[in-house]
Amino acid sequence: MVNARLDALHEFAFARLARLLADVPPGGDGADLSIGDPKGAPPAWLIDRIAERADAFRGYPPPQGTPELRQAIAAWLEQRYAVRLDAEREVLPVAGTKEALHLVASVMIDPVPVPGRPPPTVLMPNPLYQVYLGAAVMAGAEPVPLPATADTGFLPDLDAIPAEALGRCQLCYLCSPSNPQGTAADAAYWARALELARRHGFVLVADECYSEIYHAEPPKGALQVAAGTGGLDRLVVFNSLSKRSNAAGLRVGFMAGDPALIAATLKVRRYGGATIPVPLQHAAVALLEDEAHVEAIRADYTAKIDDGLARLNGRYGAFRPAGGFFLWLDVGDGEAVARELWARAGIKVVPGRYLSAEAADGRTPGDAYIRLALVHDRATTATALDAVVHHLDRLS
Ligand SMILES: Cc1ncc(COP(=O)(O)O)c(C=O)c1O
Secondary structure, three states, X not given: OOXXXXXHOOOOHHHHHHHHHOOOOOOOOOOEOOOOOOOOOOOOOHHHHHHHOHHHHHOOOOOOOOHHHHHHHHHHHHHHHOOOOOOOOOEEEEOOHHHHHHHHHHHHOOOOOOOOOOOOEEEEEEOOOOHHHHHHHHOOOEEEEEEOOHHHXXXXXXXXXXXXXXXXXXXXXXXXXXXXXXXXXXXXXXXXXXHHHXXXXXXXXXXXXXXXXXXXXXXXXXXXXXXXXXXXXXXXXXXXXXXXXXXXXXXXXXXXXXXXXXXXXXXXXXXXXXXXXXXXXXXXXXXXXXXXXXXXXXXXXXXXXXXXXXXXXXXXXXXXXXXXXXEEEEOOOHHHHHHHHHHHHOOXXXXXXXXXXXXXXXXXXXXXXXXXXXXXXHHHHHHHHHHHHHHHHHHO
């Protein structure tokens, strides 16, 4: 017996991809461009920092994170966004944001606000990071995917949300820079989202995990916009060292924002949240205090994006993402092309369909797309991009 809500969910994107390719032998030893899993190294000194506190592996880590890490997060937010947060009440370290993005739905949502009435809604972009969908469904809410397509500038049109869905909304996920398209919200966009959250009484979750992987201007953060428009009320921002520091395996991220929402999340995390080993929290402080390695990582991703765009030369709707390390290509039929790239060259890409929510007719706004994650070193990525472009040109 399992929770019947699970029936509303597909397998996670990468399990679906494995199934799609299972009966096709790879046609070469091409690269895996499917998962957004950084292959670059974090700074070499990270290991020394972990070793400094190896004694602490013997005890349980504090669910609230160490005061040292909370202070470092607050200091980083201040230097990045010019906002001053209370490290005790407005910041919460989490063991990677994936789990916490999932958890907050069940913390923030009351699945039966009015007995006999329809469930609350959770607004989310579409295509999207699949975790938002799973979180909403498992919390007993109705997911309402908002088209984030070429027509809407790859972010949901906040003025086109159906009034009925807005009226029942308890939570809204927005992602900037977005996964998969790499679009960044500007200050006006965040201000509008905050205004809606306050007017309709829902929680705004701003997923900013790609905020440091930008390719021109640093993206605006929801916190800095909130500071000028009524404070942290109803806002929680998520960020992570996974992409910023090539440290996805460290499992250190954080939430920051409305102290009531932080307190509620901590309360639930004390019951069942994953904690971060103290030596890793100690190392995370050093990462947050250092921007030199982040600049190098950012420059490397920008060079790979440049390499990709030069090869694609505007074909397949290729565009420069404001942030992140993905290329989002319109190839006509993403699933078919993903199989072909695997069969012809052993290159793995994710069909956009697997990064999207389905409409009632089974279609998704990602159907025509594939996502390329430029996570390998520059030479490997360039070779893979050459092969992708070569085969795309032959397939079209
Ligand atoms: C949009 C987005 N948010 C959150 C995450 C989770 O990252 P982590 O759990 O490593 O902090 C990812 C990871 O790929 C992501 O793409």
